[in-house]
Amino acid sequence: MKIVFSLAPVLLFLVSLYLLDSFKLVSRNILIICLLWGIIAALISYFLNTWLVRHFSLNFNLFSRYLAPITEEITKAMVVLYLISRQKIGFAIDAAIYGFAAGAGFALAENVVYLVLLKNDPTLIIWILRGFGTALMHGGCTALVAMLVIGGIQREKPMILAISSGLLAAFLLHSIFNHFFVSPYLQTALIFIVLPIVFAIVFKQSTTVLQNWLEIEFSTEIELLRMIKQGKLRGTKAGEYLVKMKQHFAPETILDLYCYLSLYLELSIKAKRNLMLKENGFPVVVEPEIIDKLNELKQLRRQIGKMGELAIQPLVRMKHRDLWELNLLRNI
Structure with a gap:
């Protein structure tokens, strides 16, 4: 049951997002690459965070609240930033799904490590909190980076500004989560309720934008091409x-x-x-x-x-x- 609660929620959420993509913008191969990169990013972050804590003798609470969100969000986001730079992402829909996949891979790797380290811990509630709370937070933060970056590019903001705003938003959200300003139970419940609503709104708005873009430009381009050929x-x-x-x-x-x-x-x-x-x-x-x-x-x-x-x-x-x-x- 520990494995189910710690790993299943984020995977089921990712599959749901993929199935909701009515325009089929998302490539399965790229989705798998993002998931695998998330796992690699978790390993990179683990070794980097361990080195930083030991080398600089950092307080663990301060590190987990302020520095870990920076290293983890940057490593997770690398794959979506690369895809955007290669014009493999065009709208908020595919940005959100690819971003969530990278975060999901990270969360899966992180939870597997915890399963190994805490294998004798009988408390099921820890795995419920990690599966429905921490894992979805990781996916949501990377999806947020991807959506804000692609949104900034479409509004013709400088790339560096779009990336900075996306990463900053993810840092803040991740840091707030790690502060535990409210009960972990309430925090997990909020993520589980709010995240699907946010994605539903994003998908609806992005679908409308995509449909309008297709309708307007499709007819204009057909008319222009017809005049050229005639x-x-x-x-x-x-x-x-x-x-x-x-x-x-x-x-x-x-x-x-x-x-x-x-x-x-x-x-x-x-x-x-x-x-x-x-x-x-x-x-x-x-x-x-x-x-x-x-x-x-x-x-x-x-x-x-x-x-x-x-x-x-x-x-x-x-x-x-x-x-x-x-x-x-x-x-x-």
């Missing part, structure tokens, strides 16, 4: 803008810009189409030539250079979310 772009504001750029770029660069715009729109539409199919329970359309087209887009992006990217930004906004949706095509 040769009617010149009579639009977008066409007039491209004509003006001829004064600033060589003819071959202008041609690359047209090709880049057309190919990006085609791939972006296909990525959004697949998201819509996933949401409605249909299989995505797999096209063998997609990888070649993505590589061609990458090559065109190199050819137009940074100046070309800046010039075409009013028409094609290659922001984090746009790069993320193109990555979805690679992962089919």
